[in-house]
Amino acid sequence: MTAATGTEHGIGNLAAQGSALAGRNLRQRANAEMLVVFGVFPVIFVFGFLLLFGRLFAERGLDYAQFLPPAIVAQWMFTVANTSGAASAADRASGMLTRCLSMPVNRAAVVVGRLASDAVWAVLAVVVISATGYVAGFRFQGGALAVLGFVLLAVAFALTLTAATTAVGLSSTDPEAVAATLNLPYLALIMLSTAFVPADAFPGWLEPVIRYSPVSVVIEALRSLASTTPSWGKVWPAVAWLAGLLVIFSWAAARAFRRAR
């Protein structure tokens, strides 16, 4: 047991140590692969899906260029969370986690550092996708406050998902296995939502599932915030879902964190 050195407690220590760890997390992943994932892939997805479905949906009276970017944003929030889960497993495997816990460091700094670096990736993704969308014809039509809400909701979505992937990541020491495990629910959740296709285009028996999926609720809220008439009625269900899920996922993550030592 290390003697207390006075650097474990207090909000100042937490902020300083958290930001130091966040910086480390960001530097560690600032490589060519992440550039492809955050710089090239979103562009491919936005334009690829537009090419694919732009015309088909125009015939149904849907402006796909306005419809699609919020969905790509949600998709990338999953990517942020999934890579974060794999990184947690890697930190546990490499001894980084044990090292942090053995030093006179605020425990919560590990968590804060992870969340802060994920938030940076999430904001980056939102900016890249919105800019790509802008070229394709997507517009924020609801004013500055709605844009802020859009970014905050997207980041909140990413961090809620991160809590879940952290729980998975910290119960494993194999980052590849974590990535593979997380891929399946991600694909199912994003495809079985209103991300790429509106709910009424799904088979009737599946429609309620699609409509009430929390992923759809968040995406519809993002769409509403980007539209000419942002409506609180669309946003509050998303906030409620995220708050509820965050409680459950944080509890699971905290449990995995205690057991990971």
Next chain:
Amino acid sequence: MSVGYEASVLAGRNLRRFLRSPRLLGDAITFPLILLVLLLVMFGEVVGGATDEPYIARLAPGIVLFSVAYSCVGTAVGFHADVHGGFQGRLRTMPIARMSPLLGRIAGDVVKFVLVTVVTVAVGYLLGFRFEQGVAAAVGFLLVVLLFALIFLWLALVVALTARSAEAAASALNAPVTLLLLVSTCLVPLSAFPGWAQPVIRANPLSCAHAALVGLSSGGPVLVPVLQTLAWVLGATLLLGPLALRLSRR
């Protein structure tokens, strides 16, 4: 010993590694099935409603081709591990043909593709996909898939031999292959694309092979798309084959 024998020994080794890894096997089989079911549910009404054919007749061949193309990511990662894990170095000290390790990798993967094709088609059958052109056409279907796979196998070998890490190899292939799927006729008909993009969509190797597979299953022109696919395969083999061989000598 002949190149054929050496390659088959190495192919057997690669195949056993695949069959004995529950995760690799599971990924190879579940990935196409999940895509097939989810995309059918997602796009069946939108795309199927815009054409007179059932959507599964388009989607099942498309998913077979995409799974085969996408599995080149796994091939590249596995081959990269062989090159950097010392296995290739070991082989090089042995009195075997230079070509054998490359051919062994390709032959082992071809068996994997047969498996993926059979499973995907079987599930496609449950969802309404049918071979309406007879048994010979069904065999032709499989042959076109295997020929098509060669394009991406050569690509995977070249990428694996040049990439600095396994992750770099995977991410170098991931984006282009996904893009190729999106800009092909595997998911929506050619007429759904804007006019300026149509020549590009039509020339995409996935579109060529897809047209051939649809012709061999539901019906339609076969000869021209098969010849186009062959042209892609020949081009890839003549260009990437010698390149892979040269890179593997370094």
